[in-house]
Amino acid sequence: MKKMSGIPTETFTPLKTLCPAALPDRPVTVRGMVHALRKLGGITFLTLRGPERVLQCVFAQDAALRDVTEECAVALTGVLRAEERAPGGMELAAETLTVLSRPAAPLPVPVSKWKLDLNLDTELALRPVVLRNLRQRSVFRVQEALARAFRDTLHADGFTEIRTPKIVHAGAEGGSNIFRLDYFGRKAFLAQSPQFYKQMMIGVYEKVFEVAPVFRAEKHSTPRHLNEYTSMDFEMGFLDSFYDIMEVETRFLQNAVKLLSAEYAADLARLGVELPGVSAIPVLRFDEAKQLAAEEYHRPIRDPYDLEPEEEHNIGRYAKEKLGSDFVFVTHYPSKKRPFYAMDDPENPKYTLSFDLLFRGVEVTTGGQRIHDYQEQVDKMLARGMHPEEFESYLMIHRAGMPPHGGLGIGLERLTARLCGLDNVRRACLFPRDLSRLEP
C-alpha cells in the first residue's frame, strides 16, 4: 500500500542552494521559468527564474532551444561554473533541456526588464504577470520578512497568536467607514480592527497578537489608503506604562532589520533599500512635535488638536534632520481624536496615553493604553453619547476584571511601502482594493 512518509525526494537542485564558492563537480538538474532568452554570436543565454534568484544558463548550440520561449517551465541539466559577469557569480553550461509547460501567448509586458516603469493602473491590472519581474516580487519578500519578524518577536516575548472574526455585529472604530454585509438576513459588518477581540483575550493569555486583514470603507482615494489591508496587531497586559508597548514595537523593528539583513539581502539590493537605524527611536509629545515642526518649517499651527498630513510629514522631516531618525514616536494625542476605549492621561485628561509611530513622515502605527476599569469605560461611553448596552459582550471583560493593558496596530502595507520607498501604498499590496479596484 502507498504511504506518505514526509521525506523529501527532490529530483532537482534548488537554485538557492547553489553557491559559486562550492560548485558541485557533477552535472546538476535545475528547474524554473525561462525569464529571458538572448542570442549572442553562436551562443544562447537563457536566464532561468527560480523563487529567490535567477541563474544564467548557456547553450553552445541552439538546437535544444528551438521551441523554447520566455515563460516556458523547463528542466535543465548541465555543469555549473564560476562566471563573474553572471548574476550570483556563476552560470550553467547547459547540456539538456526539457520543456515542462508552455505559455499560450507572449507576455503583455516585458517582465524580464530591470525596471518596468508602468503607470500604476497598468501595473495593478496586470499584477498576476507583472509580479514575475524581479524587483516587483522583491517588495513582497520584504513584506514577508516584516510579518515574520513581527511574529517571531512576539512569540519570543510570550505572546499568543489569536484569530478573531472578520464578520462582526458592530464596528470597533466607529464612524461611517465600515462595510455592510447581509448575514443570513441580518445586518453585519466587516471588522475595521480586531480591537474588541484582542482586548477580550488579555484576561486569557495576558499578551496576544494577530496578523490579519481589516476593512475600511474609506470613500476617498489617497496614495496611503487601502480599503482592505493587513493589520499587525498586538495587545499586552500588566503594563507599567504605555511606553512598554512602544518598547515592544521598537524590538520588533530591530528584529525586522536583523532578519532583512540576514535573509533578504538580495531583495533589498534589487530594490536599492537602505535599512533605517532603529537602535533608539525618539519620542515627542503631540503638542511638542507640532510646535517643533511648525517653528522649524515656518508653518503655523491651524488646529491644536489635529495632525494634518503635512504636519506629519514635517515632524518626520524634523526627526530625520534634527534627531537623525527615520522613525519618531508621537505620544499623548488629544482625547477627542482617539477612540472611546483610549485611556485618558490622568495628568491631563484632554490628552490620552496613546501614540503613533511615524516612519519617514507617515503614520504606520497607532497604539496606546486602554481603559480597563468597568465604570471608567462606561462613563466615557456615556460622555460620548454611546449606548453601553450595545457593547455588552465587550464590556463583559471589564466587568469580569482586566489588568492594565494596551496595544497597537501596524499597517503592514504602509510599513512595506515606506521601507521600499514606494510612492503609493497600492504598490505594496499584491492585489489592492480601492474605490475603483475589485480585480484582479
Added chain:
Amino acid sequence: MKKMSGIPTETFTPLKTLCPAALPDRPVTVRGMVHALRKLGGITFLTLRGPERVLQCVFAQDAALRDVTEECAVALTGVLRAEERAPGGMELAAETLTVLSRPAAPLPVPVSKWKLDLNLDTELALRPVVLRNLRQRSVFRVQEALARAFRDTLHADGFTEIRTPKIVHAGAEGGSNIFRLDYFGRKAFLAQSPQFYKQMMIGVYEKVFEVAPVFRAEKHSTPRHLNEYTSMDFEMGFLDSFYDIMEVETRFLQNAVKLLSAEYAADLARLGVELPGVSAIPVLRFDEAKQLAAEEYHRPIRDPYDLEPEEEHNIGRYAKEKLGSDFVFVTHYPSKKRPFYAMDDPENPKYTLSFDLLFRGVEVTTGGQRIHDYQEQVDKMLARGMHPEEFESYLMIHRAGMPPHGGLGIGLERLTARLCGLDNVRRACLFPRDLSRLEP
C-alpha cells in the same frame, strides 16, 4: 529626550521561567490574575493565573487579602519553594500583595473549575470570560502550534508567505454559499478561498502559502461547519506528481506533532490529548476506500461518485482499525465533484489528480493538482457551461505560462477540533460565526 531602545526592563519574573529544579533563593515578584482563592485553616491559597501556567501562592495570615477577589490583577512578592502537591511542583510563600485592578462583578461562570460542562450556547455566548478557564484556553494554544508548524514547515521548504484579498469580484469555488457585499455601489463577494490568487503567485515565487480567514455562506448548521474559518493554504509549482503535495502536508503534520510535544506539553496534558502517529500516512483511492469501508462495515454504496459523511467516518474507522492510522489520504476524487481548475487524471478523466485528508473520520484538507495549460483550462470551463471571459485576470496566468502545480487548503479549526477531541468545530474557534451567531 526620551528614546525607545527596545531593551526589556521587566520588573517582575514571568511565571514560565520558574522551575522547581532551579528556584531563586531571593524573593521574586510575580504578576497575574487571581484565578482562585481558598481558605484552609489559618492559611489562604491564592492561585495566580499567568499566560501559560498557574502558580499556587500561600498566605500565612490573610490581612493582605482582605479586599482581594477572584479576577483581580495582582502583583505578589514572596519566596518560591518546592511543593510537590502544588501545580508545577512549587509554590510562593507570599509576603506582599498589590492589587493592580479589580473586577466590577463576580464572574458569570466559575472559570477556575477544572471542567465547566456548559452547554454550547452558554459557552459561546460567554466566551470572553469562559476562555479564562485553563482547559478552554489550552485548545487555542494547540491551535497556535498548528499554525506555527504550518508556517515553519513551509518556510523551511522555500515557500513564500502571501496575503491575498478577501473582498473579491468572483467566487473561486462557485455555488451559492458566498457572502455578498455592497462595495461602493458595486457587487462584491467575500473570498471562499484564496485559490485564484495563490495560483497567480506560482509563476512568481514557485511555492507560496497563506494562513487567513475564508468565508462560506453555508445555510445549514452542522457540528463541522463554520461560516468563517481559517484556511491554511499552500500551492507549489514544478510537481513531479500530485503526491508531492501530500508529502509536504505529511511533513507539516510531523513537525506539528514535534512542536506540540516540545512546547505545548502542558496544554496537551490539560486536554488529555494523545498525539497521533504521523510517521507514515496510508493512501487509498476514492473508489477503493469506498469499497473497503462498505465491505468492512456492511454499508452498501449508494452513490459511486460521492462520499457521504458516514462513509468518511467509516473510512476513518477502517484506517484506524485495519491500517493503524488516525490519518488517511483519499485520492482520485470524481471529476464532477471537484472544481473546474482540478486536473483530470490522464489515465481516467472521470477522476481527478486530487485528494482529501481524513483525520479520525473527518475531512480536514482538500487538495490536488491544477490545470496549468491555457487551452485545457478554457476547454474545461466551456464544458461546464462557464464563461471564460469572466475569469480574465485568472486566465492571464495560464496564458502567460504556468509550471505544473497544485496545492491544498487545511481547515485549521477542524484540525484543532479533531486533535483535541471536541465534539463541535465551534469549540475550536474563538468567536465562531454560524447561522445564528454574530456575537461576541
